[in-house]
Amino acid sequence: MRRREFLKLLLAAGITGAGGLGLEQAARAAGRPEPFPELPQKQSGQKPEALINTKNGQVMPAAGIIMRHSACLGCYSCCGNRVKIDASTGEILQVFGNPYNPLNSEPHLPYEAPLTEAYLAFSNYQGKGNTARATLCARGLATLQAHQDPMRLLVPLKRAGKRGEGKWQPITWEEAVNETIEGGKLFSEIGENQEIEGLRHVRDFNTLIDPNRPELGPKVNQLVFFGGRDDGRMVFASRFMRAFGSINYFTHGST
Ligand code: SF4
Structure with a gap:
């Protein structure tokens, strides 16, 4: 099922399921703007980032979800991206295209367009999702897997065996910076006693x-x-x- 159909279904389920008199009719009867239904507690897949009323364009961002517009560094094209984040854990849940970026969407949203327009760009409100929906390439979408890859390097690694042996040990950033600048017998612990010059010694303009x-x-x-x-x-x-x-x-x- 496509995202916008899913969002529409969620909305419809909430409206028609409100105790005989639908929320929509109840809201009209009360003279208030149409409310949104609560997000369902149980559902398969991820919590949607927003509910969108495809009749009037109202947008209700989901509590606990942060959407950020950023840039993909999956390759040198530097497309835009749009990142869905769990507000309580900071965990990235999903990566999408950025509707403000011409590399993701054509036509793209003007820079000054409000964020509600970015939500609507993914919906079927006034057919926007057909024209302004932003996309990433497969590699850009897979940056989520790269981010979560257990083999991803998060700290400097120092050689802990002979060259080519594939043995490494994690060291702190302070150690990495210090050893790079000061040099010394950096591999004496694995039996290599050669003196390695650090950047401080290499930065010599006279020799x-x-x-x-x-x-x-x-x-x-x-x-x-x-x-x-x-x-x-x-x-x-x-x-x-x-x-x-x-x-x-x-x-x-x-x-
Ligand atoms: S979306 Fe694809 S083409 Fe664009 S920067 Fe990311 S990896 Fe490169």
């Missing part, structure tokens, strides 16, 4: 990397950044590399 090859420039150029496509984070890396002083900053296009 040539190789006096016989002055074109390589000073030692500071030994810090090399190999990036990929610009997914919105490269600006931070390029700023850091410029501040550090190395010319060896490469992105996808640099190849």
